[in-house]
Amino acid sequence: DAGVIQSPRHEVTEMGQEVTLRCKPISGHNSLFWYRQTMMRGLELLIYFNNNVPIDDSGMPEDRFSAKMPNASFSTLKIQPSEPRDSAVYFCASTSLAGNTQYFGPGTRLTVL
Amino acid sequence: ELKVEQNPLFLSMQEGKNYTIYCNYSTTSDRLYWYRQDPGKSLESLFVLLSNGAVKQEGRLMASLDTKARLSTLHITAAVHDLSATYFCAFHLGGATNKLIFGTGTLLAVQP
8 A cells, every 4th residue: 555645745835825734644544643743833733634625623723724635535625825934744544443543644845925 | 731741852862771761741641652753754653552551562672651640661671772762752632533632852862
């Protein structure tokens, strides 16, 4: 299995631009999670989906952030407009509903200038 | 408040020494996880502990769980440089959710 796939791996953009991060979960996994990691705030859960349905988006920082999961094999996290404080590593993780472990993707390092 | 406290936050140790990282969590949980993160890399699952008294070992690392004390430990035996990384514990929130609550991480630096 290829594991969780994220793209792009690195993204540098200017303040005000739209950013879209992509994630392909492990095949057969029913839950998908978006995390953000920074030195100051550590690892934060932004949102998670069960069976493509958003279950908990309480970690989404503000309306500039949105996430979708149109099917079982694809999810996006969009930031519009981006701000320098959004600079972080964004991880996607997946697990099966009956599983015990979340498997993390390689992450996307986002830099907003 | 749902939280996980790891102690210490930073640990510098010499090769060959033993040490323990502590993880206290704030509410009843049925699962406790340990992850490892190398600099600039993703999180890699190390252990899943599913019951009180559970102990798991992999190489020089051994994890244990005391659900009554809401405490998990990660014991390092005869540390080697390759163990240098950040170690996270996380507990499962329970119920129908798959949500995990992560600790702040312990940065382990093993000096030769």
